[in-house]
Amino acid sequence: MHGNVFIVGLGLIGGSLALAIKSKHPDATIYGFDVKKSGMEIAHARNVIDEKVESFRQGAELADVIILSTPVLEMEKLVKQLAGFALKEDVLITDTGSTKGRIMELACDLRDEGITLIGGHPMAGSHKAGVESAKAHLFENAYYVLTPLADTPSRKLEELQQWLSGAKAHFLVLDTEEHDYITGVISHFPHIIAASLVNQAKKYSDKNSLISLLAAGGFRDVTRIASSSPIMWKDIVKQNRLNLLDLLEDWMTEMRRIQQVLRDEDELAVNRFFEEAKEYRDSLPVRSKGAIPSYYDLYVDVMDVPGAIAGITSLLAEHEISITNLHIIESREGLLGVLRISFQKDEDRSKAQVLLNHNDYKTYEAA
Ligand SMILES: NC(=O)c1ccc[n+]([C@@H]2O[C@H](COP(=O)([O-])OP(=O)(O)OC[C@H]3O[C@@H](n4cnc5c(N)ncnc54)[C@H](O)[C@@H]3O)[C@@H](O)[C@H]2O)c1
Numbered sequence: 001m002h003g004n005v006f007i008v009g010l011g012l013i014g015g016s017l018a019l020a021i022k023s024k025h026p027d028a029t030i031y032g033f034d035v036k037k038s039g040m041e042i043a044h045a046r047n048v049i050d051e052k053v054e055s056f057r058q059g060a061e062l063a064d065v066i067i068l069s070t071p072v073l074e075m076e077k078l079v080k081q082l083a084g085f086a087l088k089e090d091v092l093i094t095d096t097g098s099t100k101g102r103i104m105e106l107a108c109d110l111r112d113e114g115i116t117l118i119g120g121h122p123m124a125g126s127h128k129a130g131v132e133s134a135k136a137h138l139f140e141n142a143y144y145v146l147t148p149l150a151d152t153p154s155r156k157l158e159e160l161q162q163w164l165s166g167a168k169a170h171f172l173v174l175d176t177e178e179h180d181y182i183t184g185v186i187s188h189f190p191h192i193i194a195a196s197l198v199n200q201a202k203k204y205s206d207k208n209s210l211i212s213l214l215a216a217g218g219f220r221d222v223t224r225i226a227s228s229s230p231i232m233w234k235d236i237v238k239q240n241r242l243n244l245l246d247l248l249e250d251w252m253t254e255m256r257r258i259q260q261v262l263r264d265e266d267e268l269a270v271n272r273f274f275e276e277a278k279e280y281r282d283s284l285p286v287r288s289k290g291a292i293p294s295y296y297d298l299y300v301d302v303m304d305v306p307g308a309i310a311g312i313t314s315l316l317a318e319h320e321i322s323i324t325n326l327h328i329i330e331s332r333e334g335l336l337g338v339l340r341i342s343f344q345k346d347e348d349r350s351k352a353q354v355l356l357n358h359n360d361y362k363t364y365e366a367a
Pocket residue numbers: 008009010011012013014033034035036039069070071072074078096097098099121122123124125126127128129130131229232236
């Protein structure tokens with residue numbers, strides 16, 4: 001497609017979308033704007049965008065498509081400004097924000113001015129912020145939620161999906177409230193819990209320095225997202241506050257239940273607690289990205305000595321087994337660590353496991 005795409009907020013998500021759009025529509029011109037001048041310079045120097053603009057207004061007035069990708073409270077301010085600009089008559093506006101309630105209220109005001117805003121939320125990302133981490137394939141195979149107003153013409157929805165098709169994501173049209181409720185459960189609330197686990201550990205580590213030293217795979221796996229941008233999350237929890245207050249209430253009831261069964265030394269109830277969680281966690285779909293990534297992991301014990309990891313990767317390469325990712329999830333200097341190897345196919349993971357076991361490595365399918 002031809003046209004001018006204007007991306008506001010050249011961070012992880014805005015940068016990744018810019019790359020994905022360009023890969024599918026090389027004839028489009030991607031304009032970008034960010035309040036952080038250095039981010040805009042990097043985006044331009046790395047060809048994430050074709051052109052920089054001086055102001056939000058300048059980019060918005062020359063755009064056929066406007067994509068807002070700032071933290072969500074900034075987006076509110078930006079959308080309010082749009083009605084006062086001389087926008088192109090058929091301009092299409094979307095956003096990437098993690099909450100949809102507030103922006104869709106503002107979309108109603110824009111509709112009254114004859115301007116279409118279709119809410120968007122790619123359900124993939126990272127704890128890493130900034131254009132430096134942007135990737136064209138970030139959203140591949142992930143769900144991409146769209147929240148059009150009920151009277152949005154279907155040709156506008158189709159046009160947006162065509163513009164975003166380079167993301168190679170699966171579009172899912174959702175009602176705004178349902179979106180905020182679901183993402184509250186599986187994304188926003190877990191971020192609160194991850195941050196609270198880290199804050200709790202920090203409190204204890206102030207008294208005992210061994211705490212941070214011994215923080216191993218489990219703690220790191222469950223708290224990775226606590227490294228996400230505090231500004232972004234402050235905005236999200238503010239906008240989804242009511243759902244999160246309900247979820248917190250529910251969580252506290254659940255914690256009090258666990259507290260009681262532990263007090264009662266009710267082994268059966270404790271077992272049921274873990275069993276129910278395992279059953280549901282194991283049943284989550286592994287093939288589609290989004291909540292759970294589409295790869296197969298194998299865990300291998302390794303000595304933390306030079307060359308230990310190279311030994312494993314060369315062995316796999318010699319047998320033409322491709323891997324998608326390597327990650328040391330637990331490492332203690334000079335001692336045993338655990339390496340997580342990710343494979344695209346279950347078949348590759350099985351072959352690798354047989355091969356590594358045969359070569360005296362100790363492997364596991366779960367950490
Ligand atoms: N990170 C994720 O995993 C993820 C996933 C899906 C959706 N989102 C949503 O996408 C949006 C962007 O998130 P991100 O991860 O790319 O964050 P980011 O911090 O990497 O990027 C945000 C960018 O917006 C810029 N910015 C802030 N205010 C601005 C303004 N008024 N005008 C222009 N630029 C401005 C910042 O300087 C920054 O470069 C957020 O609304 C977030 O909720 C994030």
